[in-house]
Amino acid sequence: MGMSKRLGTTGAESGAAGSTLIRSIGRWSLTALMINCIIGSGIFGLPGKLVATAGRASPLVMIVAGLLMGVIVFCYAEVASQFSEQGGAYLYARTAFGTFAGIQVGWFWFLAVLGSAAASADLFLDHLSGFVPWAGQGWPRAVVLTGLVLLPTLINYGGTRKGTLLSNGFTVAKLLPLVLLIVFGSVGFSHHARLLTVSELTAPGWGGWASGLLVLSFAYSGFSDPLTAAGEVREPRRSIPLALLTALGVCIAVYSLIQFVVVATLRPGPLSPAQTERPLGAVAGALLGSPGAKFVELAVMVSTYGWLSASLLNAPRCIYAMATHGEFPAWFGRLHPRFGTPHIALVVVAVLAWLLAVTGSFGWCLVLSAGAGIIDCATACAALLRLRRLQPGAARFRVPFGTLFSVLGLAICIVMLTQLKARETLVMVATALVAGANWWWARTRTSLAAVPRPVLELTPPGPGALE
Secondary structure: OOHHHHHOOOOOOOOOOOOOOOOOEOHHHHHHHHHHHHOOOHHHOHHHHHHHHHHHHHHHHHHHHHHHHHHHHHHHHHHHOOOOOOOOHHHHHHHHHOHHHHHHHHHHHHHHHHHHHHHHHHHHHHHHOOOOHHHHOHHHHHHHHHHHHHHHHHHHHOOHHHHHHHHHHHHHHHHHHHHHHHHHHHHHHHOOOOOOOHHHHHOOHHHHHHHHHHHHHHHOOOOOHHHHHHHHEOOHHHHHHHHHHHHHHHHHHHHHHHHHHHHHHOOOOOOOHHHHHOHHHHHHHHHHOOHHHHHHHHHHHHHHHHHHHHHHHHHHHHHHHHHHOOOOOHHHHOOOOOOOOOHHHHHHHHHHHHHHHHHOOOHHHHHHHHHHHHHHHHHHHHHHHHHHHHOOOOOOOOOOOHHHHHHHHHHHHHHHHOOOOHHHHHHHHHHHHHHHHHHHHHHHHHHHHHOOOOOOOOOOOOOOOOO
């Protein structure tokens, strides 16, 4: 029985007979997974940089940045509501613009997530070494990294539901310290409240606002990563749009309130270098005393490890989808006969992430992440218009003024692309060349498979033939 019938969509065939994807991710688990992917370690450092560029207007900049990202999220919501299959942005690009575009987007996304996963493990270890110094050096570092990657790998190997529950736990754990800082900071502000003036709003100027909005566009990214697992989501065409909009709304609220607490607690005047680099540590120290800095260090560890666990759930689904479409080796598309997980793809991703983290060679992947996120967003915005023509009426969630949203989203992506540095551009070109080679391999393989093989007619031997 084909995978297309099991998933309720057209497309891939299962790589393992008798095994199917299990729709075990509910609507709210998907929302939590998206929040986990959006909130990484950036929120612990970005508020200080934002204060430096936008001053007391920075909480409002945080809100505006979230609303601008909402333009792209709405495009994603409509496009994603047309699919019930694994792949995310790779699948949308493939369906709307063809195989070449799909493979390009798939490679950009996969390498960026892989590099970010390795960087998250490395960042976790950097903060852990503040508590356990020996864990950051020599062979103990490699052992600890092995354990860091192995635990979520084993949990995700044993079933998507287990991996989702792990991500849910990390989502709650990373939100809790942020909510506590918001509560304590709001109580402190209530004793000496001061309204924001018009002059403070205009003080950063257009340059300050533009710089802040550009930086924050990356802080709100990551919401689309779990879409690679749409084939394991219950009622995906209904659940995904709701999860996208809810996750973004939660993150806008948390980010803007955290920014408000930073401004209210660390006023007046410019921040010191230490406050700019570790603003939440400074806030926690002011609100909670000396244990506050350690509290934030633990929160950073939880947040980065939560992101790592989510990436080990999401990343294998992309290469699994590419394999089931014949664009990666077929064994990447095999499902575990008992757990229904893409176990081979998962193990390969985990090993690669471990190698990058141990060797410290994830920098080039991390450089790619900025450009890859923009490419993914631009894909969704452009695909909205294309899919409306290719499959009208297919969208379960239809964005009002969709053309306007699509054009505005593409404009935002173009502005972000112009801010990429030369190094990032070179890494993107190299990735495009690798993806192009992959496309050529898949095309050649398909062409060879389509060539009819000669049929050897076996006729019974005549009399005396065996003599």
